[in-house]
Amino acid sequence: MTRHPSIQSLPLPGTVVEYLQGNEPHLAWVEEASGDKLRLYTLTRREVKLAGARLLPWLGPRHEGAFNREGILEKLKEHAARRETLRAGLDPLEIWELAQGEVSQNSAAWFAGLAFEQPDVDQVAAMGRALLSVKTHFKFQPPNFEVYPAETVERRLAEQEAARERELVVTAGHVFFQELWAGWSSGRRKDPARLEAQLDPSAAQRLKDLLRAIMADAESQEHGPLWQQLRKGLPEHPAQALILAQEWGIVGPNHNVLLDQAGYDEGDAWSEAFAGEIEALGRDFQARREPPLDTPFLSIDSPTTRDIDDAFHVERLPDGWRVRMALARPTLSWDFESPLGRAVARRASSLYLPEGDSHMLPEALGCGLYSLKAGEDRPALLLDWELDPQGGARSFTPSLGWVRVAANLTYEDVEAALARGDAPPEAAAARDLAALLRGARVERGAVVIDRPEPRIELSGHPGPAHVEIGPGKDYPEAQLAVSELMILANASMAAWAGERGVALFHRVQDVTLPAGYAGVWTDPVDMHRVVKQLCGASLEARPGRHASLAAEAYAPVTSPLRRMADFVNLAQVESFLSAGAPRLTREALQESLGPLAARLDAVAMVQRGRPRYWKLAHLQQVGREREFEAVALEECGHLTALSLTTLQMYTRVPRDMLGGPFQAGQRFRARVGKVDPLTGEFRVLSLREADEKPEAGEWPPKVD
Structure with missing residues (x-):
């Protein structure tokens, strides 16, 4: 195919060129060229120093004569408008269909030849821009474009759609989760139906599925990154996904998250x-x-x-x-x-x-x-x-x-x-x-x-x-x-x-x-x-x-x-x-x-x-109203091990909470403070002695 005279081989002064910045092609005029070092004037009225290796592989046309900055800008606008008009008339997916199975890679000029007869530089640039816009189908490997096979295109389209959905979910879900958490932490629960109505239905379903997945596996490699994005700004809490699911009404107030983690179906x-x-x-x-x-x-x-x-x-x-x-x-x-x-x-x-x-x-x-x-x-x-x-x-x-x-x-x-x-x-x-x-x-x-x-x-x-x-x-x-x-x-x-x-x-x-x-x-x-x-x-x-x-x-x-x-x-x-x-x-x-x-x-x-x-839920409900029988078991450094005998639960308290020296088996009445059934934790608030100390005996018992 004969090259159109508007297409240049070297970026000499007066040549219109394009370069990539932020994954977008930018139009510029070469004002000075010294080896691989170029000084450009851009469509945005900026002077840019650039290596020649960064130019996109469609150079031209070159304008002879002397141009002031306004004249340069006028020429750049003409080429930009023409290239954009040409680009709008191209269907890069149709180009992919034509090239699929014919070539594995080729230049923008070759692809332009599928749409234009002896394409000029603006037509080549328009084709290059079109191909750059569909990264699911073409990969730019300077100076050529690689044509992805059908299976790769299908995979990349799926990845693109997943990324789009993920962005939609993150944008909407971050605010949504913040609102739910604020309601729980303040004790003034928000109306989940009203909040959910503001979500896209597909995003809402994705968020529900995500919470269920994180409840089952907090370290999920598949869902973990999205979860971390969504919970940015929220305080750390080991049962955060469960709390959000409860606030939303996805699960009940006493949902058995242990079943989710075990992958065990309840009932029959x-x-x-x-x-x-x-x-x-x-x-x-x-x-x-x-x-x-x-x-x-x-x-x-x-x-x-x-x-x-x-x-x-x-x-x-x-x-x-x-x-x-x-x-x-x-x-x-x-x-x-x-x-x-x-x-x-x-x-x-x-x-x-x-x-x-x-x-x-x-x-x-x-x-x-x-x-x-x-x-x-x-x-x-x-x-x-x-x-x-x-x-x-x-x-x-x-x-x-x-x-x-x-x-x-x-x-x-x-x-x-x-x-x-x-x-x-x-x-x-x-x-x-x-x-x-x-x-x-x-x-x-x-x-x-x-x-x-x-x-x-x-x-x-x-x-x-x-x-x-x-x-x-x-x-x-x-x-x-x-x-x-x-x-x-x-x-x-x-x-x-x-x-x-x-x-x-x-x-x-x-x-x-x-x-x-x-x-x-x-x-x-x-x-x-x-x-x-x-x-x-x-x-x-x-x-x-x-x-x-x-x-x-x-x-x-x-x-x-x-x-x-x-x-x-x-x-x-x-x-x-x-x-x-x-x-x-x-x-x-x-x-x-x-x-x-x-x-x-x-x-x-x-x-x-x-x-x-359930024992902790009971303590949470009645703990501030009742005292519980506790038996001192042994010293553990600066702590003392206790058994809450009626509940068959064990804990440790600071040794000074017992009020002085004690003997194993000594009985106390315990008052419970903070209780969190979701984390499995509770604290003893205070102890008072219940009866006389037991007699000290030998352990283990002597064997005849």
Whole structure:
């Protein structure tokens, strides 16, 4: 293509040139050129010194003769007007369509040739300006323009739209969040509907989605940068996203943000997506039904329990005991890799919270099809022991079968019947055997922390809730019977699996307790001292000692409707009993441990944290009106550890708040000051001595 004579090769004096500044082309006249150094006069009446390398690759035309500044300005205006008119008539996207697939890059003059016949310099400049305006389709790589392929254009258009939306959201959302926060911090709540009406609907939805995302993950890499832009000027607060969401009305006043952080769906609505799989499991259940054993098993649970996963029958023998246990078997036809199987594995555990239960399994299965309801035929893992008079195992045999539980009893009813002496023989035998089992465990070094949790009752939830806290209901003999039988079952399964090489998950607490720490502890100071010596039990894919239970190995299997570790272990045992080999090798079990442990930890944070939230909400409501019983536990430097016994909460206060020297176990009446349920913090405002100091004693107790 022949070059038009208006297009110059060198920026000599009198040449019209363009250069980029602020991503915009600027028109200028070369007044002086010395090598690569230029002195320019611009359309904006400015004199500029510029390197020749910064000029855009369309030079010209060159005007001969002498021009004063006004004459130069007149010429620049003529070229600027013509170039802008030409630019307005160009469609750079059409140019991209023509060039797409033909060239990967070329000069502005070549692209101008697609729109003009033998283009002059103004037409080339107009094309260059047009191409510079669509950075989604062309990239300026001096002296050429690179033509982006279609997939790159699509990506850059999406990025451009996202940036536009982000700017819209930031502009509107920053002011919006400032208004909401000001209302919360001042106690004079703003009208969120009126404020939201001023937002673009798409921006409002984006802000709502952002708050939900930050509530779930405050360190989100995807949403974090936008969040930081929006919250500029707001004070730091760990629950800021939650507070803004509550002020807006996106979530309720007592929203459980711990569920968001754990990625755990509350209630049972989540299971609706798996209705087809649930129905198929029901059909297979009916097809595989077998005649039940005639053993009159009974279960003992709280009156609200619907997911009944264990029942037992204990019989006294002339020379010992016969114990039979039925464990719910939801693994009957379970597919771990199905969508439902994966969803249940992600839930990992049931949650039992003051505001309600959320089950690991769909309620149709965990509270229905597989729950050991009295009078209903159910598949079960059957455990059978023969024990000597002291509770030592002579034999232990697991098997598979079906059962029909005779009765679902409650702790309250069994406790009352045991006290009256008219309890079912199986329940009385279970209580007596449990006492022997616990005594034997304590002899072996077991530690029992008898610390009943207080009862938390809510009214008004999910709206503004009133919280009442009282002593938890305690049924010591009935609860002893159940807990010791469960420990017996899990320890027996671990030993049985170890002898046969069946890989199971184990709870391992690898710690050595000093002499004198074994026993049943109920005093706050004793419990505090013992717990300090313990570490939390970890989930392992290998057997190991569980120190506080005094078990050489402990493989949980007794709660398959409620905990995924038990569910997997039950499937391992079921597969071995039915097919001669476990479902997973030890290596495969080890590989699955990391994801399962992470999910269990996340859900456990909810189970621990939510009751604490409600306790703090209670303190916030009544703390300034009441005093709470507190027990001094120990000195911690310049602080003193306290137990608020009625709430089972622990804190530290300055040592001088106690008014002088104290003894561990000394009781005080505590008045609470600042309480923040959202951050989990509270402060004791003052203490007054409640009674006489206890006698100083030795710790740990002497061992004969």
